[in-house]
Amino acid sequence: MTTITPSSDFTSQPPDWSSISLDAAPTVILGNRRWNKQLEAKRLAVHKDAYGALCEAPSKTLELLVRMSPVAYSPAVHPEFGEEYLWITPGPTLSENDDAPGAGLVQIATDPSNLQILDSSEFAELSYSFYGVSFETAAGVITFIRKTNPRQSITRGSRFFKFNDVLKRVDQPDLVLDSDFDAVVMNGCVAALRSNATAVLMSDVGFSTQHVDHHVQELMDLASATIPLSPASAAAVQQVAKKKVSIARRLPYVIDRIREFSVTSGQFDELLQRHEVDPADFHGSGKDVIDLTFGNVEVFLDIVEGRYYEQDISGMKARADRFRPRNR
Structure with missing residues (x-):
């Protein structure tokens, strides 16, 4: 190497x-x-x-x-x-x-x-x-x-x-x-x-799908202390990230975000409801654990990264595709 x-x-x-x-x-x-x-x-x-x-x-x-x-x-x-x-x-x-x-x-x-x-x-x-x-x-x-x-x-x-x-x-x-x-x-x-x-x-500097397995394992290790993900969530994240390079590239940054906070299943449900997402989609195996599936992995990443927001003037629910941290 x-x-x-x-x-x-x-x-x-x-x-x-x-x-x-x-x-x-x-x-x-x-x-x-x-x-x-x-x-x-x-x-x-x-x-x-x-x-x-x-x-x-x-x-x-x-x-x-x-x-x-x-x-x-x-x-x-x-x-x-x-x-x-x-x-x-x-x-x-x-x-x-x-x-x-x-x-x-x-x-x-x-x-x-x-x-x-x-x-x-x-x-x-x-x-x-x-x-x-x-x-x-x-x-x-x-x-x-x-x-x-x-x-x-x-x-x-x-x-x-x-x-x-x-x-x-x-x-x-x-x-x-x-x-x-x-x-x-x-x-x-x-x-x-x-x-x-x-x-x-x-694709040449280490942000491609070749690192998905490592990032998924890191995500699950962190989740054990910060956010209650079900064991089956790892397979769902892995499947989506290997299918979509855009998701694979986001994983390291989602992991950095998860390091910054700790959230219970109930608190995560409140975040989902605030953005008009049905929490039932994330509780296939019980209310105390968050189940990620192929269909909801991207929503989970969006919530963790803070991509969902409400426009100030119109009140329209929106998703930020192009954003960066504000300096002021």
């Missing part, structure tokens, strides 16, 4: 993006996801004539990060596009073995020098789902990731032209790199600028 532990300077707060200098020779990474969902990647040899052009988009991304505000990752947080980015610090959950995707993308981006060099014969035959541009810096390796195929705009039979008063034909390019990136990986941590990239990254 390989484990990446982020530098202590990067664990809680992002680096000073303005201090990062991209002076070193860039490394270009091309990768895809195999049939078994494992990520694989190789690197390209880069001629020095391309260094300047390869630095342009990463430099622009660093400027964006300086202006944007970091938001700590949780399944409930949706950053404002262009104003905020998700800061993901996976820590010891970043692992990779033969049975789990683990830290695939982050592992690749953290140490691209270990990747095999892609030769020209392979280059034309393979398909790609992402690419990256990586630099050695004084603070560590930084890799800019784009979740797109850099060859998708180069279709067979296309012709390419340049116009400078007169239209001239130019050679077909082998790669077309965008001017934007979806995420930046540094010292095992991730700054995700786009939600679609975040969804991909989450």
